[in-house]
Amino acid sequence: MTTFTKGLQGIVAAQTVKSLVMGEVGRLLYAGYSIRDLAEYATFEEVVYLLWHGELPTPDQLADLKARLAVERKLPEVVVATLHALPTDALPMDALRTGVSALGAAYPKAAQVDEAGAIAVLARVPGIIAAFHRVRQGLEPLAPRADLDYAAHYLYLLSGHEPTPAQARALDVYLLLTADHGLNASTFTARVVASTLSDLVSAVVAGIGALKGPLHGGAPSEVVKMLDEIGDAANAEAWLKGALARGERIMGFGHRVYRAEDPRADVLRDLAQTVATPARYALARTTEEYAIPLLEAHRPGRKLYTNVEFYSALVMEGVGLPADLFTPTFAASRAAGWTAHALEQVADNRIIRPDADYIGPAERPYPVVELV
Numbered sequence: 001m002t003t004f005t006k007g008l009q010g011i012v013a014a015q016t017v018k019s020l021v022m023g024e025v026g027r028l029l030y031a032g033y034s035i036r037d038l039a040e041y042a043t044f045e046e047v048v049y050l051l052w053h054g055e056l057p058t059p060d061q062l063a064d065l066k067a068r069l070a071v072e073r074k075l076p077e078v079v080v081a082t083l084h085a086l087p088t089d090a091l092p093m094d095a096l097r098t099g100v101s102a103l104g105a106a107y108p109k110a111a112q113v114d115e116a117g118a119i120a121v122l123a124r125v126p127g128i129i130a131a132f133h134r135v136r137q138g139l140e141p142l143a144p145r146a147d148l149d150y151a152a153h154y155l156y157l158l159s160g161h162e163p164t165p166a167q168a169r170a171l172d173v174y175l176l177l178t179a180d181h182g183l184n185a186s187t188f189t190a191r192v193v194a195s196t197l198s199d200l201v202s203a204v205v206a207g208i209g210a211l212k213g214p215l216h217g218g219a220p221s222e223v224v225k226m227l228d229e230i231g232d233a234a235n236a237e238a239w240l241k242g243a244l245a246r247g248e249r250i251m252g253f254g255h256r257v258y259r260a261e262d263p264r265a266d267v268l269r270d271l272a273q274t275v276a277t278p279a280r281y282a283l284a285r286t287t288e289e290y291a292i293p294l295l296e297a298h299r300p301g302r303k304l305y306t307n308v309e310f311y312s313a314l315v316m317e318g319v320g321l322p323a324d325l326f327t328p329t330f331a332a333s334r335a336a337g338w339t340a341h342a343l344e345q346v347a348d349n350r351i352i353r354p355d356a357d358y359i360g361p362a363e364r365p366y367p368v369v370e371l372v
C-alpha cells in the first residue's frame with residue numbers, strides 16, 4: 001500500500017554524501033562543512049572538488065583541477081555555430097540548454113559519466129552563456145583564457161574586461177553557495193536521467209530544463225523586476241500588500257525545506273553590500289523588512305523567510321550581469337552539483353522509477369462505432 005504525497009514532500013528518494021539541508025534550523029553543509037565556513041575560506045573550485053570527491057583538495061589537487069578546467073574551456077565550432085543560429089531574442093536558458101546539448105553531440109568526452117566528463121561540461125557552461133550573450137549583441141565570442149579562475153573568467157568572457165577582485169570574489173562566493181542543495185528539483189531530475197544510464201550531458205540538459213522554472217531557478221530576475229517596480233522604499237509596504245492581495249507570490253521568499261532563514265541568504269546579504277549600490281541595497285533591505293511580517297500575516301505559521309534568490313539578485317546585478325543571465329549563472333554553479341549527483345547515482349545505481357496513483361476512469365468498453 002503506497003500513499004501519494006504531492007510534490008514528493010518528505011519522500012526520501014536517494015542517499016547522498018554531497019550536501020545536508022537542515023530545514024528546521026536553517027543550516028546547510030557540503031560533505032560536512034558548513035556553507036558559512038566555505039563562503040569564508042573556500043573558493044568555487046575547492047567546493048567543486050569537495051562535491052566530486054567528498055574531501056577538500058590539497059594545494060596540488062586544487063592546482064590540478066584548475067588546470068584541467070582551464071584546458072577544457074574552448075567551445076567546439078559546432079556549439080558556437082549553433083548559438084549563432086538561434087534567434088537573438090531567445091531566452092538565455094534556452095540557449096544554454098541548446099548549447100550544452102550541442103556540446104554533447106559534438107564532444108563525446110562531455111558525455112562521459114566520470115570526472116573527465118564532469119570537467120568537460122562544467123568548464124564550458126560559462127563559455128556557452130557568454131558566447132550567446134555576445135552573439136545576441138552582434139559581438140563575437142571571446143577566446144578563453146587559462147589565467148583566470150572560474151568566476152573571474154566567466155565575467156571576462158561576458159564583457160572582455162577583467163572584473164575587480166571584489167566582483168570576482170562576490171560571484172565566486174555566490175557560485176559556491178549555490179553549487180549543491182540536497183535533492184532539489186533540478187538535481188533530482190539530473191539523477192533520474194543518470195539512473196537510466198544515459199550520458200552526463202543529458203543529465204545536465206535535463207537539470208537546466210528543471211532549473212528554468214520560476215519556482216526553482218527563475219526567481220532572482222523576478223526579484224529585480226519587483227525591486228524596479230517598487231522603485232522607492234516608501235512604496236515597499238503598499239506594493240507587497242497589493243501583490244499578496246492579488247494572490248501573487250513574493251519572489252525571493254519561502255522555501256520547500258527551510259522553516260528558518262535560508263543560510264545562504266544570510267551570507268549573500270553581506271556579500272550584496274560589497275557590490276550593490278547603497279541605494280539598491282537599502283531598497284532590498286526595506287523590502288525584506290516589510291515582506292517577512294506581511295508573509296507571516298498572509299500564511300501564519302508557514303515561516304516564509306528570505307531565500308537564496310533574494311540577495312543573489314543583488315549580487316549578480318552588482319557584478320554587472322543582466323537580469324536574464326541570472327538563472328543561467330545559477331546553472332553555471334549548480335552544474336557542479338548535478339554532475340556530482342549523476343556520478344554518485346551511477347556508482348550505486350538502480351533506475352529511479354516511482355509509482356503513480358491512478359485516479360482516472362475504471363476499465364470501460366471501447367465505444368466501437370458500427371459502420372452502416
Ligand SMILES: CC(C)(COP(=O)(O)OP(=O)(O)OC[C@H]1O[C@@H](n2cnc3c(N)ncnc32)[C@H](O)[C@@H]1OP(=O)(O)O)[C@@H](O)C(=O)NCCC(=O)NCCS
Nearest residue numbers: 215216219248249250251252253254255256299302307309
Ligand atoms: C519556494 C516555493 C516554491 C516553495 O514552495 P512549497 O514548499 O511548495 O510551498 P507552498 O507552495 O506549499 O506554499 C505554502 C503556502 O505559502 C504560500 N507561499 C509560499 N511562498 C510564498 C511567497 N513567496 N509569497 C506568497 N505566498 C507564498 C503559498 O501560497 C502557500 O499558501 P496556500 O497553502 O494557501 O496555497 C515557494 O515558497 C515560492 O513560490 N516562493 C517564491 C518563489 C521563489 O522565491 N523561488 C525560489 C526558491 S529558492
